[in-house]
Amino acid sequence: ETGVTQTPRHLVMGMTNKKSLKCEQHLGHNAMYWYKQSAKKPLELMFVYSLEERVENNSVPSRFSPECPNSSHLFLHLHTLQPEDSALYLCASSQAPGTGTPLHFGNGTRLTVT
Amino acid sequence: GQNIDQPTEMTATEGAIVQINCTYQTSGFNGLFWYQQHAGEAPTFLSYNVLDGLEEKGRFSSFLSRSKGYSYLLLKELQMKDSASYLCAVMDSNYQLIWGAGTKLIIKP
Numbered sequence: 174e175t176g177v178t179q180t181p182r183h184l185v186m187g188m189t190n191k192k193s194l195k196c197e198q199h200l201g202h203n204a205m206y207w208y209k210q211s212a213k214k215p216l217e218l219m220f221v222y223s224l225e226e227r228v229e230n231n232s233v234p235s236r237f238s239p240e241c242p243n244s245s246h247l248f249l250h251l252h253t254l255q256p257e258d259s260a261l262y263l264c265a266s267s268q269a270p271g272t273g274t275p276l277h278f279g280n281g282t283r284l285t286v287t
Numbered sequence: 288g289q290n291i292d293q294p295t296e297m298t299a300t301e302g303a304i305v306q307i308n309c310t311y312q313t314s315g316f317n318g319l320f321w322y323q324q325h326a327g328e329a330p331t332f333l334s335y336n337v338l339d340g341l342e343e344k345g346r347f348s349s350f351l352s353r354s355k356g357y358s359y360l361l362l363k364e365l366q367m368k369d370s371a372s373y374l375c376a377v378m379d380s381n382y383q384l385i386w387g388a389g390t391k392l393i394i395k396p
Contacts, residue, residue, distance in 0.1 A: 177329070215291065215386035216330075216374070263329070271382030273318050275332035 176200045179264050179279035186254065187287055194249040194282045196264030202277070204270045205247040207239060210261040210281070222247065223270050254286045289313045291387035293375050298393045299365055307360045307373050307390045315380020321349055321360045322374040324389070330374055333360070362392075370394045 177198045186192050198205060207219040221229040222241040236258075238250040247264055261283050265276040292310045299305040311319070318337040322330040334342055336351035336358060348361040362369055375387040 213295065213388055215388050216376075216384075218384070271378075273335055273337060273378070275320060275335060276322075276330075276384075278329035278331070280327070280329045 176277050177264060177266055177279035179262075179282055181282055182280065183283045183285075185285045185287060186251070188254060188256070190254075191250070191252040193251065194262055194264075194284075196247040196249075196279055198245055198247075198264075198266040198277070200266055200277060202266035202268055203244060204267045205241060205244070206265040206267075206270075206276065207247065207249050208263040208265060208278075210263055216263070220249075221270055228270060251284075254284075256286050259284055259286045289379060289385045291375055291377060291385055293373075293387040293390045295388070296391045296393065298395060299362075301365055301367060301394055301396050303365050304361065304363050305365060305392065307362070307375075307392065309358045309360070309375035309387055311356050311358075311375075311377045311385070311387075313356075313377050313379045313385055316353060317378040317380065317382055319349075319351055319358050319378070320374075320376045320384070321358075322376065323371050324374060325371045333373075365394050367394050367396070 180195045204223045209217040219233045220239040225241050240248040261281045263281045264279045267276050268274040290312045321333040324330040334349035341350045346363045351358045372389040372391045374389045376384045
């Protein structure tokens, strides 16, 4: 399924670098999400956008900055990250947040901070 | 606090049946999801239960007991391609998804 596409698939960056993760959904959904997935830990919700407006920010450090220019695109801008930020970053979309409709995930970006 | 418990890892034999349990303690309940995630890939939706009972979808079934805070995912006629992690998630009273850490299922020939 190519409904949610994330780029790049892999990213290695130093602690002083600035990079961006990109997500695009082709499903006509109204909500988009960023999740962090670390080994053997539950998915951590980072940001939720509904109709291009941020509706939730789960106390994420300011070194992570989301951007949602339209309902199909979502970015996560990264700067001055820490090694503990190394993880799989998953983008997802759904018809609407807070309903029984399932999330559709992208394949994620595997981020390594050196 | 809110909590989802599921076994870290399970092993089963090709052709057999396996049951993956999920217990939850959450602030309210608005449904329970199961997702499958193959290594290096996206989680994909398997099932959604909001009422008690068993929902069957081919080789996969999902059961819910709200009074016991309990669900299980039943996989029949296991195939090698079923080797994956299985994620349980509960939607609480605020419609927030609370996730378990996932169960890694290993299928042996």
